[in-house]
Amino acid sequence: MSMKIVNARLRQKSQLHTLEISAGLFSQISEQDSVIACPEGAIDAGGKLLCAPFVEPHIHLDAALTAGEPHWNQSGTLFEGIERWSERKPMLHEADIRRRVLDTIELLVRNGVQHIRTHADISDPSLVGLKTLCALRDELKEKIDLQVVAFPQDGLLSFPNGMQLMEEALEFGADVVGGIPHFEYTRELGVESMKTVIGLAKKYDRLVDVHCDEIDDPNSRFLEVLACEALFNELGSHVTASHTTAMHSYDNAYCSKLFRLLKNSGINFIACPTESIHLQGRFDTYPKRRGLTRVKELREAGINVCFAEDSIFDPWYSLGNGKLLRSLDFGLHICHMMGYRDFENALDLITDNSARTLNIQDHYGIETGKPGSFILLDGEDDYSVLRKQGDVLLSVRQGEIIMQREPSRVTSGRYVLA
Incomplete structure (x- = not known):
């Protein structure tokens, strides 16, 4: 089982990252210079925070x-x-x-x-x-x-x-x-x-x-x-x-x-x-x-x-x-x-x-050689996740998705005070 995640933010890091999981373990974690197009079959983190479960x-x-x-x-x-x-x-x-x-x-x-x-x-x-x-x-x-x-x-x-x-x-x-x-x-x-x-x-x-x-x-x-x-x-x-x-x-x-x-x-x-x-x-x-x-x-x-x-x-x-x-x-x-x-x-x-x-x-943790387990949070860093009480969007355990949800969206227009 392999998995690739792109455009992920990691805790205490300013750059976006690509992470790869092979045989249930993190096999590669690399910095990105900028946002990249999501390859077929990969997961696009969309700039959200990826952290240990x-x-x-x-x-x-x-x-x-x-x-x-x-x-x-x-x-x-x-x-x-x-x-x-x-x-x-x-x-x-x-x-x-x-x-x-x-x-x-x-x-x-x-x-x-x-x-x-x-x-x-x-x-x-x-x-x-x-x-x-x-x-x-x-x-x-x-x-x-x-x-x-x-x-x-x-x-x-x-x-x-x-x-x-x-x-x-x-x-x-x-x-x-x-x-x-x-x-x-x-x-x-x-x-x-x-x-x-x-x-x-x-x-x-x-x-x-x-x-x-x-x-x-x-x-x-x-x-x-x-x-x-x-x-x-x-x-x-x-x-x-x-x-x-x-x-x-x-x-x-x-x-x-x-x-x-x-x-x-x-x-x-x-x-x-x-x-x-x-x-x-x-x-x-x-x-x-x-x-x-x-x-x-x-x-x-x-x-x-x-x-x-x-x-x-x-x-x-x-x-x-x-x-x-x-x-x-x-x-x-x-x-x-x-x-x-x-x-x-x-x-x-x-x-x-x-x-x-x-x-x-x-x-435990986001490091090469450790189990490929993580969660994706609706936020960019600790502070924004805490302030927004951001949802857990994705939970992956040793390279397998065990939970996934869509981010909450507000579909109504702007409120205008009469």
Whole structure:
């Protein structure tokens, strides 16, 4: 299978480019002096932005499309969301999960996503969610990359047989070890859970992604434990701290000390802008906290951070549409990242940085020799795509088109004020 694309713009490049794909890999990428006529059988990018596919680094596919079943989260809190999910869990079965997961993946693919990390709740003796997601991962591997996190929603050490279920999940084939230290019964159990997660990652040679300090409590400081364990065990780039919303409530003196550890540890961060601003700050009157981790400061410190949706129509977040550009837009607003320098490379937060988090960077990106996978966006650069919330016009995976749409057009004439 071969493919040729002409008149494409690449990120951070001013010239138009021609790209060729052979045997599923980028075989040639060359600059053009000017616009060229599209050869027969080639794709004319028309000056639109061609970039690496979007990456969804943190979503809960097992819970997607379940909002209101059997009850709605009326308070909008994280903890009521967990309660509502506990009511839905007994209703889970393989066919139910398959239907919802496939519908959600289809939504993500239509919006340019080709790589997904999903959490699967293992606080369930049947492990039906995790087993179904692992099966779908293997079935869909030619169409999409899926990483499955063994996520102990109700606590690794506080839930009955939590450790046994975790090991069973890892032996079954989960790709990533998860944790939730702030939901353990005591701080001591939370600390122990972080040490345990790192130990399991070494034992099974897996990645780590922890729901860490997803709370407004400034005294929730399990991040320092996770980062320290990652540093001492030399696992930094394989470890991710998701959410870390308590960091928004930490004082600056503590953060100045913490950031030294975070930088040295080399761990990754995932922020979920729409969900965090919705769930956090629920116990505040005024002033209300934004409840999102310190994305701008992490980025300025050279620490890898990316954005995710987290949920699509589930007990924690009743909206969501599979559009990572929406999450990016929200995140930049919430984090006061609205300077032009922030816009120039904004897509990093849903592409390259996310690929680093998933540890797929060696086979991701627009470079010769790498898989011929890309998306074409309705815009000319990061800024114009972000400002226009440009559509994903084309998604190509290893030289094969998996999604294509026509650009939106307005056909009516000019409006004239009477």
